[in-house]
Amino acid sequence: MAAWRSILVTKPCKLSLKDMQLVYKPYEEESIKVPLEDITVIVLETNQATITTALLSQIAEKNIAMFSCDSFHIPNGCFTPFHQHSRLSQIAHIQTAMKLPLKKQFWQKIITQKITNQSAMLHKFEKENMQLEVLKDKVKSGDSENLEALAARKYWKLFFDRFTRDQKALDPKNIALNYGYAIVRGAVARSLVAYGLLPTFGVFHSSELNAYNLADDMIEPLRPMVDMVVKKLELEDELAVEMGVSVKSALINILNMQMRLNNENVTIVSICDIMAYSFVKALKHNDVNHLKLPEIA
Template structure:
């Protein structure tokens, strides 16, 4: 399993040498064994990657994230047929029972909301708002039919960034969240596809124009962890621009540790294990198998 995320900036060039990815940067050559690479992130209009490199990256199950001219991730390249029984798993996924999908979404969204509450409490949000968030969490219906998630999001973000704040607002915190969430999305897509799941068939998200409905479902518990990480790293500084260094910091979220089932693992590995536990829960129809992704487990590992 790869563990390195390679960030290729504007003007850097890439080559293959045997089973190594060579990167030419400012007159220096860096060589990374392909088995060590998990993801490659490309940005800049002058960055060039060849078909030969893309083919080899796909063979090694390395995902490629392409960024636009505003440095925001715009696309994901994933290899085909990474799982040895992909057709069997795809057929199984298309036959998921609606009640089972509702139960899965209820468990996932509850984890997300509990992590939001954990971060809000950490930030010292006033007691009345915390009680409101907890009441909303307790009121979740099967499949979250009453959209408690949406109500929680409004209280949560208004508590963190002020009344009137929306996720559509053009501001630095939103730029950080957009970039950070895109990094989580790309990593979760890699994890899901590597285990034979079809990313477009979700348990809750069902947009016919979205190729990553399932990914948007499974990544939810990790979003509040990114919110905390953003506050602890890039938002604690005075500069209000998503610089190259800040983008590297957000990418490094995947290399942070979290405690899951009393075991400390890196976030990128926790995502793959979360997907694997999701599959086991869906197969057995027992959601006690679903891993708990907790805010406290992330904060504990971040302490020096």
């Protein structure tokens, strides 16, 4: 059975390993044990947690994504396994030798699916989506006309009332979106590494200061799922400037939600693996059609 648990650590504590279980020991409270094989992600929100090297090693072995957080409690770092794939060198050479035309084809497919999913999300919340339906069929190689940005402007205006998407803004919706995207981004990076890919080398994103360029490419079709959860939290009046544990838990649990892939409903954490595997296959065959991307269920 696939791992499914997400661990949010908010209290000062010690994290250690015993009998292949994570031992969570808050100060002056009883210990809690969780089998490592059940864990997908660990978020260390407190800066007063100590962790043993034995546990760190097994987190890498079990391919668990572990996040640290900044002073605003937003994930700012991700601990991922180091080059576990047996054919890392072969895959790395194929990836870094990727030609520009193939990169542009990958980006066209990714953005087409992102806009398709944004349109489906508008429809899900009974919002007018014809403007995005028209755009999704017009994306060219490399998104040369930057329809992603045009679709985003229309999407945010329709999806949230009187809202501007700003990564640096400290309003509740932007904070929640940043948190959710960071969690999903880490899960994508975890899967890329597991399949021998180098997250630094993207198909569109190419910043020399970004260790996760490829993850930032591959996350795009998944973003509307984060938007959906934040929208529901807004409708339920759950959002606040200081996000509570229930909101953070809902955002972390996005990894266990389902999207549609290969005519099946699949959890997002499994979709990350499928996307990574299919990306490797597409690289090996020099054929973007092998890349599998999810739809809104």
